[in-house]
Amino acid sequence: MNSPSSSRPGRCAQCQRPLARCLCPLIPSIEAACPVLILQHHSEARHALNTARLAYLGLQGTALWVGEHFEDLEARLAQARQPVLLFPGPEANVVESVPQDEKPDLIVVPDGTWRKARLILHSNPALQELPRWLLPEGEVSRYRLRKAPDPQAVSTLEAIVRVMQIMEPGRDFSPLLRPFEHLIEEQIQAMGLDTYQRNYPTST
Template sequence: MPRPTCQHCQRPTTHCLCSLIPSLPSRTRVLILQHSSEASHALNTARLAALGLQNVELVIGEVFDDLQSLLNPPGYQPCLLFPDESARPLQAGPGLPLLLVVPDGTWRKARKLLHLNPFLAALPRVSLPAGGVSRYRLRKAPEAGALATVEAIAQALNILESPASFNELLRPFEALIAGQISAMGDDTYRRNHDFS
């Protein structure tokens, strides 16, 4: 028999995170394009970001037929949060607020989203400052500076909307990680996930 699940955060009701999820306004609009294989993942940090922000949309799929309309909301300048050689460092500036498009999935799946969606791949790219350290203690980062989706969004919004802080987005994420570590036990965590 399946465990009862919270309809809002999709966590088991015994581990509901709703009391930790903020409702933060932002000038920046965030569009999260989540690879369909990530949607049912137990540690779905994109969902936490979507629940914690007011000016956000989470779209699940692999090929997005309505992508052109998603990328052109009136009054926003779209850009893709994705590190590569052409990406410019993210910074606050005058002008239209950004539509920050964030692919969600493994690096391989995120690259696949770009390959399958030419409108997405054509967006100007922005990146976070180098040297970010993830709090995602359950996954070994594939490369330096790799962050969970909710961490990347919080850091991006902290830059774009300073002095406003979006660190509250990380509270349910940290509780989720702590709960997973508690459930597996310290010995199992140290044996399989302590990458220090």
């Protein structure tokens, strides 16, 4: 499990973006509706669009673990009374509202491509014992720079924002998406609009 605060020369120690394009001024500090544990596949940690890190930085009460097999996971799950896994599956319950007495005290979120997220589940059998939550169908993902097999697939950050909003509908968690949207626009500008439209024709 790597430290989420590790950085590279010439990059911000927090958001890990190049210093000239640091996202930190756009990242809010919002109290989570429930503690969140993000299990990020190690291959995602240096991805240019690292939305798990944006969630970790902007949402108080979030932990970010990087790896594939997590030795401390069982101990962390044992500390929780009602942990849930935010990941689709045949026994997953669509979460549309959460009564106060049914609130979990830990939401575990695997982060990576579908294949890598499933590798995390396979490598950590304790996750397979958790009740699963599935987000209801909603808005199309704003993650316009990654092709997903399912039009309802969303980024890790978007999934976390949606589940927080479901748990506490009276609060606004949308500021967490500001750095994400800025980063996407920056990437589109860098590649050029023509190139973007050729590669992602259904995103415009």
